[in-house]
Amino acid sequence: MDQAEFLFQILLPVLMEGMIVTIKLIVFTAPFGLILGILVAVGRVYGSKPISLLCKGAVGFIKGTPLLLMLFILYFGLPSIGITLSAFVASLVGFIMCNGAYNSEYIRGAISSIKEGQIIAAQALGMTRMQAVRHIILPQALIRAIPGLSNEFIYLIKYSSLAYMLTVIELTGAGKMVATKYFEFTEVFMIVGIGYLILVTITTIAVMLIERKVAVPGMTQSGRNMLDIL
């Protein structure tokens, strides 16, 4: 069996299947992670004291424990209290919690960077605090949080490989199977690495395009400049 045959007949088809699972994990996690991040950030900054503390505590807990540990609890631990999740769903839940917690920190930072006059002006026009947050503060905060959020998205691409530890055969898991069977570790894992690199590169370019699209004069210049360099 020559190298080309191994690569095209055996390795790539398996990796493609794994890649699809990886993409599914990412695509299902990201929107919920973003929504969770927004809710937690707003809860922390504008919520009542108990809500703010709850959000802070939850974020602290998630930031303070390894993601792998959380995945183990979700998959191996929860059945003991009667909640049985499939490996894929358990991974999703873990990723969404982790992604949401970190996203909330980026969004919280962006919210606190917005001058108080913005919310005062909105309230002076008769907006409730929540209307002001929704229509004035959040749009600005999200624009400013894009670099942080995209960073977190890139982390997500990479830590999605942890799902393999719960028996989800995603990109890394698929590579591991082939590598073990054919004893071709270096070659296989390099190609798996290239797979992640492609995903991250696509993300990076997409983020630049988004940044350019939402760029507001005086608020953001980075997107435009970075794309010019490319």
Add this chain to the structure above:
Amino acid sequence: MENNETILKVKNIHKSFGDLEVLKGVSFEVKKGETICFIGPSGTGKSTLLRCINLLTQPDQGSVWLGDAEVTNSGKNINHFRQKIGMVFQNFFLFDHLTAIRNVEIALIKVRGMKPKEAREKALEELRQVGMEEWAEHYPAELSGGQAQRVSIARALAMDPDVILFDEPTSALDPELTREVLEVMKKLALAGMTMLVVTHEMGFACSVANRIMFMEHGEIKEQGSPEELMSDTKFERCKNFIGQFDQINGD
């Protein structure tokens, strides 16, 4: 215009920040169509007074009445009153992520529930009033200070307020930009808008105001018409204050 109908009543407003008593019982009434200018040294509670009127700052004591309705103690209803009491800020506070026209129309859509098309028309009309129609699609960062302030006046006007509060609207502007903003305000005053203006622009106060209130140490120390200010002896302290200005300006 001069129908003597009292539109705003401020009764005995007190406000302290910690140990510092900023307002020590301020009372006055405003008739429909009147322009009142508040002058006086910085840090004497003029801006705080304005913010107490639409409850951006909660007064410790006293009440504010718009027409026959009490603004203070209005609970959730405060947002209704804030639509009727416009406010223009020293640093404009335009919404940075929205174009000029979006700045003007957003409250119409989100607060008043107006249809986007209707709101756009109204917003354009308000921008036209302040001479900013051509800049409708520009973002705040692309506007000069004077232009930004005129947009913020249009934003306040769009809500069809009964009163507009101006909190040092020209203090962040150079003399030329100050003039363009004051001209818009003068036009509004002549059109019968009720306005409370905290300002250091004595020229504007003397030519446009119906009444001038001189504030110091959290109280209205002296008040009267511009003519009284210029001739009467009752504005002794105030004249002293303005005189200091003149010396610096070399007038």
